Amino acid sequence: MNILLHGPVARRGAGLLRDHFGDRIGLIEVEDGDAPDLVARKFATADVIVSVGYGKDMPPAPKARLLQLPNSGLDDLDPGAVPAGCAVCNCFEHEIGIGEYVMAALLHWTVGLAAADARFKSGDWTDSPRLFAGFRPELAGKTVATVGYGNIGRAVAARARAFGMAVHAVTRRPRDFEPAPDWLGGIDQLDDMLPNADFVVVCCPLTAATTGIIDARRLGLMTTSAVLINVGRGPLVDEDALFAACRDRVIAGAVIDVWYGYATVGNEDVPPSRHPFHSLDNVVMTPHLSGWTDGLMPRRFAVIIDNIERLADGRPLRHQVHPG
Numbered sequence: 571m572n573i574l575l576h577g578p579v580a581r582r583g584a585g586l587l588r589d590h591f592g593d594r595i596g597l598i599e600v601e602d603g604d605a606p607d608l609v610a611r612k613f614a615t616a617d618v619i620v621s622v623g624y625g626k627d628m629p630p631a632p633k634a635r636l637l638q639l640p641n642s643g644l645d646d647l648d649p650g651a652v653p654a655g656c657a658v659c660n661c662f663e664h665e666i667g668i669g670e671y672v673m674a675a676l677l678h679w680t681v682g683l684a685a686a687d688a689r690f691k692s693g694d695w696t697d698s699p700r701l702f703a704g705f706r707p708e709l710a711g712k713t714v715a716t717v718g719y720g721n722i723g724r725a726v727a728a729r730a731r732a733f734g735m736a737v738h739a740v741t742r743r744p745r746d747f748e749p750a751p752d753w754l755g756g757i758d759q760l761d762d763m764l765p766n767a768d769f770v771v772v773c774c775p776l777t778a779a780t781t782g783i784i785d786a787r788r789l790g791l792m793t794t795s796a797v798l799i800n801v802g803r804g805p806l807v808d809e810d811a812l813f814a815a816c817r818d819r820v821i822a823g824a825v826i827d828v829w830y831g832y833a834t835v836g837n838e839d840v841p842p843s844r845h846p847f848h849s850l851d852n853v854v855m856t857p858h859l860s861g862w863t864d865g866l867m868p869r870r871f872a873v874i875i876d877n878i879e880r881l882a883d884g885r886p887l888r889h890q891v892h893p894g
Contacts, residue, residue: 571882572596572633574616578642583620583871590875618878624658626651633735636881637892638874640867642721643803645776646842649892659877662721664861664868668801669725671860672771674827675799677712678731678854679769680707710734716766717783718774719747722801726771727751738763742774757783764791769799776803786811792821799825801860804843813845816853823852827860 573595581599588597594657598612610629613619618636623646634653639660652658686697697703706787714730716723719741727737727749738753740760747754755763760783764770770792774780784798784807792798798821800807809830815821831843842871848852877887 571617572615573618574598576600576621579622580620582867586871623647639868657890659872659889660891661870665725667861667863668730670720672726673729679797680709712768713771715763716771722773766889769797772800772806773802781805782808789815795822797822801827804829816850825854827856828858838856
């Protein structure tokens with residue numbers, strides 16, 4: 571069986587695949603400098619393709635039986651371009667890192683450790699109770715609301731519960747979940763959830779239906795003390811509305827890890843937004859790093875390895891997204 575690794579993310583798993591399969595597979599890597607005719611020959615021999623996307627610009631892969639995405643999003647997948655008879659599977663495993671990132675964001679906003687450190691290092695004692703400082707808030711008793719309750723939403727919920735927080739969530743298909751939220755509604759009940767949240771975590775998939783799901787009207791439903799955290803996809807939140815809401819203090823602020831524009835290798839000078847979010851003191855910005863942890867690729871390639879074994883044995887594949 572020939573396994574083709576297309577793209578830098580896929581190539582990160584080469585060693586893990588070699589260690590597991592040994593000489594049971596042929597491992598083919600598409601290098602950045604490969605000539606088009608060489609790339610085409612590599613695709614033509616592939617039984618399994620590991621790639622973050624697949625489009626009409628890809629060479630024919632008539633032997634491919636599995637297109638395995640080493641990620642969860644389907645942003646770069648054109649189902650119409652997938653070779654006939656080829657299943658498409660994705661994988662998750664990023665929820666641990668993203669769950670920890672969200673908790674770091676909640677603690678950043680609540681404890682203010684970095685700001686207190688900076689003040690104290692400058693000789694400022696005003697945060698000290700010895701000088702009758704005001705009380706800082708606690709996470710305990712606050713409500714975190716997740717827009718989406720898939721792997722990420724549930725990872726956030728499990729961690730938030732450990733801090734004594736209440737968890738509210740909306741999801742496309744409400745059903746029994748573990749952990750069960752304190753309040754669960756359908757996506758059509760999002761308006762009911764927002765006014766009661768101290769933190770709103772956006773973590774649903776990006777689809778035509780969810781693009782701009784958080785718009786100016788819904789930001790206006792949040793309290794002025796609420797914080798929005800986007801770890802899903804940038805366009806889930808209306809770009810213009812979010813900037814205005816943070817600038818005008820319609821909400822307390824935002825922690826943003828996913829954006830509207832992205833740098834690429836050789837084109838690094840790309841602004842993340844057409845608005846100067848960096849100028850706002852109530853916005854924390856990171857470059858889509860929330861799930862990028864040292865445990866991510868070992869977990870993801872464990873799923874990929876399992877799916878390749880399942881394919882070889884004729885067993886059902888995990889996380890199949892096409893054909894649906």
